[in-house]
Structures are given as structure tokens and as C-alpha cells.
């Protein structure tokens with residue numbers, strides 16, 4: 001693949017030695033890439049875009065029109081990588097320390113668990129867009145089932161603090177943004193997601209304290225997420241606006 005000449009992309013910023021992570025302030029998939037870049041000590045520039053008004057340069061470079069997109073200097077040009085799992089795998093293949101297990105079977109299992117994180121994000125989307133109590137409860141139950149499943153997986157794997165024990169992995173990077181949602185959702189409606197699931201609760205706490213995870217969003221993230229939830233106008237958004245009982 002030939003990199004695009006930097007001039008042809010008409011980017012409103014320069015892609016230098018530090019890659020550019022094209023982001024959206026609330027995107028959980030962006031957080032994965034940000035966490036992995038930070039874990040590997042790669043300096044990068046973050047450029048936030050408005051997904052409701054995608055800039056032309058972004059649409060031209062991103063076949064699916066989704067964040068994250070990673071722009072890398074490539075000779076005299078710029079190459080755009082898209083899809084968070086692909087971006088994370090590329091970073092893992094090119095920068096130390098490795099965040100995937102070395103053994104192919106264990107690595108394949110980790111990639112599969114990253115997919116579970118993506119499926120969980122889809123259910124969270126159903127939760128905060130649910131228009132009535134029945135739809136909200138279906139999503140809440142599905143999430144609780146997933147939480148129970150993960151707690152059992154963690155228990156079977158043995159001591160943490162991370163998904164695969166002592167070594168932070170790409171599965172941790174994929175799930176950290178999943179659990180972060182509940183820092184904003186649970187104060188609005190307590191989903192009880194982590195109740196009596198000690199392994200999961202401990203994993204979530206360890207992830208929330210990790211520097212790379214904390215730095216993956218800006219300080220106004222909770223406020224922005226809350227406003228976004230309100231704008232959805234669903235059960236959760238309405239409750240967020242209701243005066244405290």
C-alpha cells in the first residue's frame with residue numbers, strides 16, 4: 001500500500017514523528033488505542049473531531065467514518081490505520097512491551113475477549129438509549145449476565161490484578177472503557193452490576209487506578225457523558241434530569 005502524500009490529505013495539522021490519534025471525546029474505542037499508546041510510552045497527538053459533523057479530511061481517510069483512526073508518518077506521506085483492534089494489534093507488533101501473550105493460542109483467546117468487550121459496549125449502548133423500563137431492564141440483565149460470566153473467568157484465571165494475572169494486556173485496555181461507563185451510569189440508576197462479584201469489582205478498581213486508563217479521557221469526561229446520556233432522551237437520560245428524591 002502506498003502512503004498518501006501528506007499534502008494530498010489536506011490535514012489541518014501536521015503528522016510528525018509522533019502519531020496522531022483521531023478521537024472523539026467519549027469514544028470507548030479511542031480509549032483502547034490511547035491506553036495502548038500510553039502503556040508503550042509512545043508520545044502521540046490527540047485530535048478530537050465532532051462525529052456529528054465529520055471533517056472532509058477524516059471522511060476521505062476513514063473508510064468506515066469511525067474513530068479511532070491512527071495517522072502515522074510513512075516516508076514522505078501519511079498512512080491511516082482504522083479499527084481499534086487493528087490499531088492495537090499493530091502497536092503491539094511494533095512497540096514494546098508486548099501486551100498480547102506470546103503463545104498463539106493464548107493470543108487468539110485474548111483477541112476473542114477483546115471482541116467480548118466490544119459486544120459489551122453494544123449492550124451499554126442499548127442501556128442508555130432504552131426508551132422504556134422493559135428495554136432498560138433487558139439491557140441491564142444482559143450486562144449483569146456478562147458481569148457474572150467475567151467474574152467467573154477471572155476467578156478461574158487466578159490472582160490478578162489484571163485479566164491475565166501480573167501482566168497488563170490488551171484485554172485490560174479493551175475492558176477499562178467498558179467499566180468506566182458505570183462511574184457515570186450507577187449514580188443515576190444503580191445497575192447493581194458489580195454486586196457480590198469480588199473478582200470483577202477488584203479488576204474494575206485496579207483498572208480505574210491505572211495511569212494509562214485515567215489519562216485516556218479528559219477531566220470533563222464524566223460531565224460530557226452525562227450530558228450525552230441526557231440528550232439520548234431515554235430512561236437513563238430522563239432519570240439523570242429528574243430532581244433527587
Ligand SMILES: N[C@@H](CCC(=O)N[C@@H](CS)C(=O)NCC(=O)O)C(=O)O
Pocket residue numbers: 024026027028029030051065066067068082083084085
Ligand atoms: N469497530 C470499531 C468501532 C468504532 C466506533 O464505533 N466508533 C464510533 C464512536 S465510539 C464512531 O466513530 N461512530 C461514528 C459513526 O458510526 O458514524 C472500532 O473498534 O474501532
